[in-house]
Amino acid sequence: MSAPMASTTRGVTRVMILADAPVLRRGLIGMINETAGMQAVGSPGEPRRALTLADSARPDAVVVELGAGRAATLNACRDLRRRYPQIAIVAIATSEDPAVVNEALAAGVRGYLLMNTSPTLLGWAVLAARAGRTVVDPQIRRTEGGAEPVAKPLTPEVPLTRRESDVLDELLQGQSNRQIGRNLFISEDTVKSHVKAILRKLGARDRAHAVSLVLSARNPGCTCGAHSFTATGV
Numbered sequence: 001m002s003a004p005m006a007s008t009t010r011g012v013t014r015v016m017i018l019a020d021a022p023v024l025r026r027g028l029i030g031m032i033n034e035t036a037g038m039q040a041v042g043s044p045g046e047p048r049r050a051l052t053l054a055d056s057a058r059p060d061a062v063v064v065e066l067g068a069g070r071a072a073t074l075n076a077c078r079d080l081r082r083r084y085p086q087i088a089i090v091a092i093a094t095s096e097d098p099a100v101v102n103e104a105l106a107a108g109v110r111g112y113l114l115m116n117t118s119p120t121l122l123g124w125a126v127l128a129a130r131a132g133r134t135v136v137d138p139q140i141r142r143t144e145g146g147a148e149p150v151a152k153p154l155t156p157e158v159p160l161t162r163r164e165s166d167v168l169d170e171l172l173q174g175q176s177n178r179q180i181g182r183n184l185f186i187s188e189d190t191v192k193s194h195v196k197a198i199l200r201k202l203g204a205r206d207r208a209h210a211v212s213l214v215l216s217a218r219n220p221g222c223t224c225g226a227h228s229f230t231a232t233g234v
Helices: 022-033 047-057 070-083 098-106 119-130 162-172 177-184 188-202 207-218
Strands: 013-018 038-040 061-066 088-093 111-114
Touching: 013 022, 013 047, 013 119, 022 038, 022 061, 022 119, 047 061, 047 070, 061 070, 061 119, 070 088, 070 098, 088 098, 088 119, 098 111, 111 119, 119 207, 162 177, 162 188, 162 207, 177 188, 188 207
Parallel strands: 013 038, 013 061, 061 088, 088 111
Antiparallel strands: none
């Protein structure tokens, strides 16, 4: 077994990108490099070069494209996990099929996000995967054995209003205050007020902590997209 990987810069998460599509590779590199505490490393390339690139780049995490060549990519993920068991693998995928999600998780993927993910959600998923959590895009409702997933409600002492629940849904998508305002047709200042109220009611330190609380409530061992809140008012 190879020696554990280590960041050359203290506190920086080194992330390797494996994607066939050049445009996607460039986009993912930009998203990682724009995320505080993260750095894209190594020569980005195709999944078939995974082990060669990992041997030279020594990443802490790997972000892979999971699209048309899914079988080959998942084989690469299995190879990476065998050689580097501690590596965190996050997939950027095209399919919302629960069977595909489960197949990816079985191959060693610890984060499964859709192609339209945001830089915030991608960065959070990488950190969560490194911490040993399983992250599934909030847009996907996973099913186990054909049954609907059972959510563990997280109910604040003071219920969220309907509008606060709408804002929370946007936070789960990793949207910025400006984008939330555009999506919900409200001002950015109003969004900030709702976010403050959400944090207070959940007892969360910040936005990331709020998202973590909501997603973790669904299943202590799995961070998934479904959540349940009591909402009142408008």
